[in-house]
Amino acid sequence: MPLPFDQFAATLDYDDLPDDLLWTLRRSFTDTIGTAAVASTTQMADSARRGALALFGVGNAGASRIILHGGVVSPAGAAMAGAFTVDAVDAHDTTSPCKGHAGFAVFPALLAIADAVKRPVTGAEFAVWLAIAYEVSYRAGLAQHATCDDYHTSGAWTSTGIATAVARALGLTQQHIRHAAGIGEYHGPRSQMMRCIDHPTNLRDGVGWGAPSGVTAAYLAREGFTGAPALTCEQAPAFWEDLGTAWRTVEDTSYKPYPCCRWAHPSIDAAADLMTEHRLTSADISGVLIKTFHNATRLAGHTPATLDEFSYSIAFPVACMIVRGQIGVTELQPETLTDPEILRISTATQLIDDPYYTKISVGKRWAEVTLTCHDGRSFTSLPRSPRGDRDQPLSDSDISQKFHLFSDPVLGRARAEEIKELTGKFDSLGAAGFARLLDLCLTAP
Numbered sequence: 001m002p003l004p005f006d007q008f009a010a011t012l013d014y015d016d017l018p019d020d021l022l023w024t025l026r027r028s029f030t031d032t033i034g035t036a037a038v039a040s041t042t043q044m045a046d047s048a049r050r051g052a053l054a055l056f057g058v059g060n061a062g063a064s065r066i067i068l069h070g071g072v073v074s075p076a077g078a079a080m081a082g083a084f085t086v087d088a089v090d091a092h093d094t095t096s097p098c099k100g101h102a103g104f105a106v107f108p109a110l111l112a113i114a115d116a117v118k119r120p121v122t123g124a125e126f127a128v129w130l131a132i133a134y135e136v137s138y139r140a141g142l143a144q145h146a147t148c149d150d151y152h153t154s155g156a157w158t159s160t161g162i163a164t165a166v167a168r169a170l171g172l173t174q175q176h177i178r179h180a181a182g183i184g185e186y187h188g189p190r191s192q193m194m195r196c197i198d199h200p201t202n203l204r205d206g207v208g209w210g211a212p213s214g215v216t217a218a219y220l221a222r223e224g225f226t227g228a229p230a231l232t233c234e235q236a237p238a239f240w241e242d243l244g245t246a247w248r249t250v251e252d253t254s255y256k257p258y259p260c261c262r263w264a265h266p267s268i269d270a271a272a273d274l275m276t277e278h279r280l281t282s283a284d285i286s287g288v289l290i291k292t293f294h295n296a297t298r299l300a301g302h303t304p305a306t307l308d309e310f311s312y313s314i315a316f317p318v319a320c321m322i323v324r325g326q327i328g329v330t331e332l333q334p335e336t337l338t339d340p341e342i343l344r345i346s347t348a349t350q351l352i353d354d355p356y357y358t359k360i361s362v363g364k365r366w367a368e369v370t371l372t373c374h375d376g377r378s379f380t381s382l383p384r385s386p387r388g389d390r391d392q393p394l395s396d397s398d399i400s401q402k403f404h405l406f407s408d409p410v411l412g413r414a415r416a417e418e419i420k421e422l423t424g425k426f427d428s429l430g431a432a433g434f435a436r437l438l439d440l441c442l443t444a445p
Contacts, residue, residue: 003244005139005233006181009132009164010174012244014124014427017131020250022427025130027399028093029423031255032086032103033068033441034403037410038259038329039089040068040445042307044202048084052077056212061219062116065442067108068410075112075219076212079162082108083155083211087204089332090311091259091406095252096389097363098141099193100154102161102253105207106133109162109215113169115438120431127427129165131249136233137161138248140185143236151193151295155210159188160230162214163221170222182227184217197261197298200308254389255399258327263296264314265386266367268321274371274379275322282323282341288349289370290314293361297353302346304337318369319346328405357383364389411445 039045049066056077064078065071067085086092086104093103110129114121141157163184167177191206217227233240258268267290274280292314301313310316310332319342320327336342357366370380388394394402400420407416422429422437429437 002237002241005136005164005240005243006174006178008244009136009168009177012128012132012168014128016244017127018247018250021131021247022127024250024253025127025134026424026426027255028103028253029107029426030403030420031093031399032107033419033423034406035089035091035104036067036082036086037407037416038332039085039087041410042088044088044307045085047202048081048208052081056080062118064112064115067111067442068445070442070444075116076215078112078115079109079211079215080208082112084202084204084208087207088307089259090261091256091402094254094256094262095138095141096254096262096365097252098138098154098157099145099151100141100157101205101207102134102137102154102158104205105154105158105162105211105214106130106137106165109133109211110165110169111438111441112215113166114434115442117169121434122431123426123429123434123437126434129169132168133161133165134249134253135161135243135247136164136181138252139239139243140230140232142248143232143239146239147232147236150190153189153191153193153196153206153210155189155191155206155208155213157188157232158207159184159210159214159217160232162211163217166215166218167221170218172218172222176221178228178230179226180218180221181230181233183220183225184214185230185232186227187213187217189213194295194298197295197312200306200312202308204308251390255394257388257394257398257402258317259332260311260313260317260327261299262386263292263299263365264317265388266365266384267292267314267318267369268327269387270367270369270381270384271318271371272321272325274369274381275325278379280371280373282345284373284375285322285345285371286348286374287372288315288318288322288345289352289372290318290349290367291352291354291357292367293358293365294353296365296367297351300351302349303343307332310337314351315349316342316346318349319343329409415440415445
């Protein structure tokens, strides 16, 4: 018999967590805080923090600090501000089968709960919360995508996983956990992802409202509010049959080397490889042709005017890679958007909606790039999917370099190094050690 999701959430123990799952959760912790560091400097993060401070005062649920800021609000307010913050730079962990992300919602929400509860929290306990949140989020996301015609944002299904995990963190009964998931699913934002692809704004991937919806759901369930069933958890059995015996979190989590939409990554990788293999410089390039799947071609973005438009573009990041050989912190600065050489190549880029790549881009993302030179030469890549997927994983060194690239300029090398060390073993930390990690993650630079 399949294990009911509410029983799974109520009974999961640290000893049930396999080594590869813990390895994934440690990686995601490090990667998410690194992304949060650079993201905390953005206008979007500042707006979200000011909104949370204006609207989410501290009540009897306890006080939570906003990630890498320290402002004190309610747990729901900290979840909102934190999720918007991490989503401000599109570099967080990802799940291609769900066409979205979980860590940027899960970590701000659960860090807020760990900060608010009036008792010590150990790293092992936090690992159980994370495992529940990721696993329920991924499976609810798969179920939602399989049963809904519209393509909804990650906030629509992470709200269910967060509600379930927060209910467990609050020590609720199995029945209350079931109602929390139903409330979280019902109130989760069914925001349309392609709207923000076509018209990029600070709304991004919906988690700024999905995370607080999940947190709120658990507290409502604690007070007797009902909401069961969560349809994605209880009426889509194919996605839950191996719950507790197989881990979608391990199979489906991947990491992004570049701070922009995952759909652009295979094209960026292909262009980078062609530039290196043929010893080209940007001065050699007269045009770029990208064949890829349909939704990726809607990442037009030839001349982005904002960081939101940069994140949801494909031509401009590819041009960045061709001109600068990287897409890092420097490329997130406003002056990059007016770089004449990047704009020259970006506006000379043609996107092709290829039916074959659309057909095979299910659970994967495919693209093919052709670079044309002024002297008439042209070079075409092999079809490829992005670096960082499970079949082309980033190494531990890659994750570390990315973390320091994003965090050192904001936090300083010493604090960043301590965060990396503690997130890399967070589940082994006792209450005092985990409290230290909370302080490092939740106080201002």
